[in-house]
Amino acid sequence: MKKIAIVGAGPGGLAAGMILSYKGHDVTIFEKDSEVGGRSKVLKLGDFRFDAGPTFLMYVEILEEVFKRSGYNLREELDLLPIDPLYRLVFPKVTLEPTSDRLKNKTMYDAYIPGLGDAYIKWYDDQKKKFDTITPLLLRPFDSIFDYLRLDTLRAIPALQLSKTVYTSLKKIHPNPEFIHSLSFQAKYLGMSSYQAPAGFTFLPYLEHGFGLFHVQGGLNKINEKMAELFVKNGGTLKTNTPVEEILVENKKVYGLKVNGHTYKFDDVVINADFSYAMTKLIDPKHLKKYNPKKLEKKDYSISTINIYLALDKVFDIKHHQVIFSNDYDAYLKKILNNEFTDDLSFYIHNPSVMDDAMAPKGKSALYVLAPVPNLRGKLDWDTYKLKVEQILYKVLKERLNIDLEPHILDKMIITPKDWQDDYNVHLGAVFNLSHKLSQMMHFRPHNKFEEIKNLYLVGGGTHPGSGLPTIYQSAIILESFIKPEK
Template sequence: MSKRDSGKHVVIVGAGPGGLTAGMLLAHRGVRVTIVEKDSRVGGRNAELKLGDYSFDTGPTFLHQKFVLDEMFRETGRDSSDYLDFVNLDPMTQLTWGDTSLRTTSDREKMAKEVERVFPGSRAGFERFMDDHATKFRRIYPCLLKPYQSLSSYFSPSLLKAFPYVATKNSVIDVLANYFDDERLRLAFTFQAKYLGMSPWQCPALFSILAFTEYRYGVYHTQGGLCKISEAMAKVIEEEGGDIRLDTEVDEILSMGSRLTGVKLTTGEIINADSVIVNADFAKAMTSLFNGSSVPEQKMRKKKFSCSTFMLYLGVDKEYADEPHHHVIFADDYAKNVADIQSEKNLSDDMSIYIRNSSVTDPHVAPKGHSALYLLVPTINHRHGMDWDEMKHQYRDKVLERVEQTTGMKDLRDHIVEEKILTPADWASRGVFLGATFNLSHNLGQMLYFRPHNQYQGFKNCYLVGGGTHPGSGLPTIYESARISSNLICDEIGLNYNTVDLASDYLASA
């Protein structure tokens, strides 16, 4: 049978990063792919948001471990740089605590000097962190590439090697205490827990590799925004003969016994499939799309979920050339800010704010002389249903006041010409369960075997991709979830495939 004619049809529910990656791989491997997406553009949380002449990323703005994305393109016989214009950011991020700022870089010598300049006496701790974490990353990374369908998978050689790093009750902040005395410097190596929507005080120790990968392999921007990655993947799918149907919402995933048979759209149309991949938000899909077999919402709410984000997207008729591309402003009392978020109830007035001023790097996101500013405030998820309609304008003013006070953008409010606010309630109404923007929490009880499996238990031909399954939230891990699920499908139907491994060279040079 020719590679392009496996005779199998897979329907993918959702064109987020997970669904698109799976679509790209499977279409190339010879599976007939139909992606159904309820929105009018691809990308999900990684889609473009347009306001007049300004363009924003809805969600992801940091691309880490670019080599994982490259592997996905390479498997289809393509080079990602033929589709995307990458910028390796240097400096990567400015981190600010009151009057103190650290500018991070993936140039190790430059970073060591910067750490020493801002926190004298800390260079040795930085060097030790990087050396120790090269080993830690080499041990943990291979564990993220395979599914955990059964408890016996815990006895795999790769996981046994990584076990001391995984099976500990320590948090990332505990790990950092071994390297740095200054609390702020510890935060510079733990704030990446934000990518998982977790507190550094609760995020499992193994995730200290996130800071390592950032400081070792860098953070990338793609010109036009990270949303261009989704658009590039959609192009590959179409080139490979896959079908993406926008403005097409799945109402129900159909089953007969223990097998899924396809999907029913809100229009009543039925699309039959040999397998169904669910990229829609895990908890939302499982509580609403499986008809009689859906998980009761009350049961799902017992799981732990990430924080949410209060977002401001601002079209500004001014350039702020001295403001960095990525800027994280820590709350004056960061521990209290994080505790408020974890409470799922208390809104912090002393908030942390991440500002992305991509216009300093990217001429495509705003007209000349203007800026497209993206402000993200980590905040409580929507478990307790705060009335954001009442609060949001007041909270927006507090956020902007703090930005004006703590950055060089002293006149920001005088220059806003386009504006959009997204609250945790808005995320929830967009189909994100509890508005938990980073999906299920990544505590040890919800990871590896204990995270929803890539081949979803309960149905033989139901597969998950995206932040709600293994390995977890964040672009590289989501791409990996799609490759794991695609491999499982191909194994099931007996379709050969050759995955590409660029990671080994990166790991060897770590």
């Protein structure tokens, strides 16, 4: 049995804590906040509840595996509700509502443009094959450069389409812009635009179309609350309101943490706090080479978000997940890519009150709006900009959906990239971590077993395999293969 500390009770830290405590280790999670969840925690405005960050729960098989490895059954612990249609996509010319039914989607695309349905089927069937070859690379560690010579990697290389992006690979199947954008806006889950995201990621929408999307009664934050409860039930110790001040290292080996000015010794330390934040703020730079603060400044980071949480006095006809695409979505993507501002924004809206009465009082609703925006490398005055984004939102809703939201607002809260940095300890407010370009993925992403310091491990969006919930949960599963009980 080892004495293990985890820095942060985000989804990654909690999943790792659940698994490691079940294996018999003596695990303590230190969380700076009063509650668990990090970027995925619950936000409250009176009786209204919001998920701070993640709202899309996909590929739940990985979360099921986390629960299984911790001695529990996910479906017995949480209410997972399938979402149908998956989302409503509002383009200036057409509104599409894809489902997790391949043939229904074919009919939907054909009804828009005859023949588009065949392009969809080709895309779907290609993705199925791609998924089967690429997923093994995301399920296992990538600690050695020789991992690229393993059979599963070599087999996946054609599917990775190394010279293409998500955008160019879809354009080859059909040039219709709405077809391309409906199957590529998911690149934003990686904090990238479809012009940047490597073509391998075209399988992301396939995870939705092929396996469905889910909501958890009470919001996705409930997953964290449940994981915290089961972690403690497995014998773990959870210390909230306890920020870690320093990760202590000697002779290239971690030996403990500094908390409240005291030194606590541990055999192993797992970092769940944002990777680049932890490297710049929690470890003395003299212990770091490859990931010292100077080198980290040269890395590519994801975009950020402005999130607007609205407590409303009624429930509007907005789907559980809805995206309103900019008038000129191509121009918008290019602007975001260059960390530039545009008025022609795209909005993702989450309206869980249409299916979940735990989010707001009866007849009212808790509306979540996300606008992808540049990270803090884009030098903007966020206090002014957030008000501008809010006004653009109300205008777009009036013009595009005929919804006048403002008279119905009872209360509101806004989070900007600066808040993600200052309150959530997210480096540059880049909420989807280091970007997912190929030179920052797999072996080239910070390793789960941290390569610079012994007995130090990483879990969460900043390490392999990546920054969405399924990959974050998978990083906890991968960790288990490294942290073994001492003989």
